[in-house]
Amino acid sequence: MSKRIVVLPGDGIGPEVCGEAVRVLKAVAERFGHHFHFDYHLMGAGAIDATGSPLPEATLAACHRADAVLLGAIGDPKYDNNPAAKVRPEQGLLQLRKSLGLYANIRPVTAYEQLLEFSPLRPDRIAGTDLLIFRELTGGVYFGEKGRTADGTAYDNCTYHPDEIARIAHRAFRAAQGRRRQLTLVDKANVLETSRLWREVVQAIAPEYPDVAMDYLFVDNAAMQLILNPRQFDVILTENMFGDILSDEASVIAGSLGLLPSASVGDGVALFEPIHGSYPQAKGKGIANPIATILSAAMMLDHFGMPEEAQAVRDAVDNALNERVLTPELNASVPYTTEQVGSFVAYGV
Amino acid sequence: MSKRIVVLPGDGIGPEVCGEAVRVLKAVAERFGHHFHFDYHLMGAGAIDATGSPLPEATLAACHRADAVLLGAIGDPKYDNNPAAKVRPEQGLLQLRKSLGLYANIRPVTAYEQLLEFSPLRPDRIAGTDLLIFRELTGGVYFGEKGRTADGTAYDNCTYHPDEIARIAHRAFRAAQGRRRQLTLVDKANVLETSRLWREVVQAIAPEYPDVAMDYLFVDNAAMQLILNPRQFDVILTENMFGDILSDEASVIAGSLGLLPSASVGDGVALFEPIHGSYPQAKGKGIANPIATILSAAMMLDHFGMPEEAQAVRDAVDNALNERVLTPELNASVPYTTEQVGSFVAYGV
Numbered sequence: 001m002s003k004r005i006v007v008l009p010g011d012g013i014g015p016e017v018c019g020e021a022v023r024v025l026k027a028v029a030e031r032f033g034h035h036f037h038f039d040y041h042l043m044g045a046g047a048i049d050a051t052g053s054p055l056p057e058a059t060l061a062a063c064h065r066a067d068a069v070l071l072g073a074i075g076d077p078k079y080d081n082n083p084a085a086k087v088r089p090e091q092g093l094l095q096l097r098k099s100l101g102l103y104a105n106i107r108p109v110t111a112y113e114q115l116l117e118f119s120p121l122r123p124d125r126i127a128g129t130d131l132l133i134f135r136e137l138t139g140g141v142y143f144g145e146k147g148r149t150a151d152g153t154a155y156d157n158c159t160y161h162p163d164e165i166a167r168i169a170h171r172a173f174r175a176a177q178g179r180r181r182q183l184t185l186v187d188k189a190n191v192l193e194t195s196r197l198w199r200e201v202v203q204a205i206a207p208e209y210p211d212v213a214m215d216y217l218f219v220d221n222a223a224m225q226l227i228l229n230p231r232q233f234d235v236i237l238t239e240n241m242f243g244d245i246l247s248d249e250a251s252v253i254a255g256s257l258g259l260l261p262s263a264s265v266g267d268g269v270a271l272f273e274p275i276h277g278s279y280p281q282a283k284g285k286g287i288a289n290p291i292a293t294i295l296s297a298a299m300m301l302d303h304f305g306m307p308e309e310a311q312a313v314r315d316a317v318d319n320a321l322n323e324r325v326l327t328p329e330l331n332a333s334v335p336y337t338t339e340q341v342g343s344f345v346a347y348g349v
Numbered sequence: 350m351s352k353r354i355v356v357l358p359g360d361g362i363g364p365e366v367c368g369e370a371v372r373v374l375k376a377v378a379e380r381f382g383h384h385f386h387f388d389y390h391l392m393g394a395g396a397i398d399a400t401g402s403p404l405p406e407a408t409l410a411a412c413h414r415a416d417a418v419l420l421g422a423i424g425d426p427k428y429d430n431n432p433a434a435k436v437r438p439e440q441g442l443l444q445l446r447k448s449l450g451l452y453a454n455i456r457p458v459t460a461y462e463q464l465l466e467f468s469p470l471r472p473d474r475i476a477g478t479d480l481l482i483f484r485e486l487t488g489g490v491y492f493g494e495k496g497r498t499a500d501g502t503a504y505d506n507c508t509y510h511p512d513e514i515a516r517i518a519h520r521a522f523r524a525a526q527g528r529r530r531q532l533t534l535v536d537k538a539n540v541l542e543t544s545r546l547w548r549e550v551v552q553a554i555a556p557e558y559p560d561v562a563m564d565y566l567f568v569d570n571a572a573m574q575l576i577l578n579p580r581q582f583d584v585i586l587t588e589n590m591f592g593d594i595l596s597d598e599a600s601v602i603a604g605s606l607g608l609l610p611s612a613s614v615g616d617g618v619a620l621f622e623p624i625h626g627s628y629p630q631a632k633g634k635g636i637a638n639p640i641a642t643i644l645s646a647a648m649m650l651d652h653f654g655m656p657e658e659a660q661a662v663r664d665a666v667d668n669a670l671n672e673r674v675l676t677p678e679l680n681a682s683v684p685y686t687t688e689q690v691g692s693f694v695a696y697g698v
């Protein structure tokens with residue numbers, strides 16, 4: 001098969017981790033006889049510096065024409081503490097998600113047997129955890145009207161239309177059917193009108209999936225349950241902001257943010273990116289863990305309808321974990337570089 | 350001294366835990382020669398059943414006249430999964446917070462040396478944790494306009510005026526001055542306009558407290574850092590919804606939600622309540638942990654300007670922890686009842 005992949009390395013460690021994921025994808029292409037064409041474009045703080053825009057038109061156009069997009073990370077501290085900045089790297093990411101219609105962000109969280117010791121949680125609490133977070137990605141408070149009123153009040157409006165909820169709910173139910181058949185809706189229905197709409201819509205859809213057991217959890221309780229007993233979860237479905245918070249929180253189960261991939265899908269082109277940020281302090285040091293991006297590439301292969309190829313990548317990553325070919329945060333005594341980890345995985349596919 | 354305390358036992362385990370806190374306050378009054386008058390009122394689901402309103406007028410009027418309010422817990426599952434319910438217990442709580450002007454909710458989180466084994470987190474990660482969350486309580490998405498538009502879209506508006514931010518920020522800075530002099534503002538300034546206003550206002554205030562070191566954290570990162578390394582925090586300042594999520598999450602550090610007190614303060618009457626909910630499954634079984642409510646009563650004593658009395662209560666609680674006079678979730682082998690724990694602490698003051 002032939003696929004055109006747009007690569008958006010982005011800022012900080014983005015280019016390094018993308019480089020390794022591309023290396024692995026090239027190895028897959030060679031071993032399985034595919035042709036992957038990689039097309040690099042600007043995005044994020046680097047794109048602002050170069051063009052004035054965090055998502056230049058050429059980048060967006062290329063993404064729309066691609067078979068899939070691989071994103072590294074975006075963001076730069078020079079924008080974070082400057083509330084007056086008019087253009088920000090994050091705007092490019094949000095605009096890209098919206099423009100590609102990537103309404104479902106899928107984040108698997110696994111407690112790797114080999115890495116239990118790295119989690120701040122007790123091994124017996126997390127062993128066997130295997131959950132999937134479905135985070136709504138193009139609605140909610142991220143995309144509602146925001147601004148300031150005449151008296152200086154700032155506002156962010158959170159909105160959801162029933163259709164925005166239904167389409168991701170159907171995906172989450174179908175994912176649950178292929179897993180342990182359990183779906184938890186996380187919301188704040190005791191306070192928010194949008195959450196009450198989520199419950200209504202999801203309750204109305206649930207009978208179409210009689211084999212899936214449903215339950216509901218308030219987000220404050222969910223933030224606690226994720227740590228108390230993560231094994232209780234199979235598929236978690238939630239809105240944009242809650243999903244942002246809970247998925248970063250859940251990363252502690254895996255032992256490193258550098259292990260967690262994500263897929264953002266809609267009805268067209270899909271995008272794959274690690275859940276970690278641009279980690280500017282680590283830039284250029286060869287210490288960034290490329291596994292999250294490599295596993296994001298594996299999700300891309302699944303999305304291409306290449307399950308055997310995806311499994312080959314996952315097995316190679318597993319082998320890196322077994323052999324402890326890992327970056328410093330997971331192997332302080334014999335640390336490997338970003339490139340060494342990527343090469344080991346690429347060699348293993 | 351003489352004080353009028355309004356007690357709102359509320360729903361579920363609320364009456365049981367309030368009963369023990371009152372027992373302890375009575376012991377304090379006796380030992381220190383104070384006069385505490387307790388005045389009981391309806392609130393929550395029980396109040397809806399009895400009067401149609403979760404916060405009857407008589408209750409609200411009594412709270413306004415009181416020197417302090419002690420609240421148990423409110424909420425009932427019969428309202429949670431019924432998105433169509435027009436009257437909810439939570440409305441009463443939100444209305445009470447708003448009406449009393451309780452804009453700052455203060456939640457201390459401590460890793461008790463005696464209970465490290467009960468946390469899902471590794472003891473070495475949490476030992477020594479002692480942090481204070483300042484959660485804004487009368488603004489944000491909780492109180493913004495909410496509803497449905499003609500096309501069925503649900504909305505919740507999040508708003509903050511600079512004054513709403515400044516008043517709690519000053520309190521948080523002053524609290525930090527009395528502690529380890531470190532303040533972390535948690536927001537989502539890379540996405541939300543309200544968060545950018547929080548940064549502006551807090552940055553402008555910071556120079557008035559040159560002895561306090563300030564930093565900023567995005568909420569997704571904060572949800573992770575709280576678990577990875579909770580000792581890094583002294584005072585955390587954040588908006589209403591983020592504070593709701595983070596403080597429940599932080600409760601895992603203490604080993605039980607049943608240990609965490611809170612104070613809600615403004616410019617008038619203050620309110621004290623455990624952070625746990627009404628836990629209806631445990632109602633009437635004598636297994637509810639009264640310590641969170643008892644420690645909330647201790648915060649009330651501090652608020653009354655009775656530090657010695659407050660310390661006596663805390664010492665008595667510490668003694669209960671040392672002697673393992675604890676409810677089943679913290680002492681499965683020799684469990685004590687709610688009343689036994691309350692009596693032990695009351696006897697100890």
Ligand SMILES: CC(C)[C@H](C(=O)O)[C@@H](O)C(=O)O
Nearest residue numbers: 075090093244275539540569
């Ligand atoms: C960078 C930021 C805008 C983004 C988000 O909040 O969605 C990030 O945290 C993520 O989770 O992908």
Ligand SMILES: CC(C)[C@H](C(=O)O)[C@@H](O)C(=O)O
Nearest residue numbers: 190191220424439442593624
């Ligand atoms: C019951 C609910 C409305 C409340 C809140 O979200 O504020 C509770 O979770 C709390 O934290 O006191």
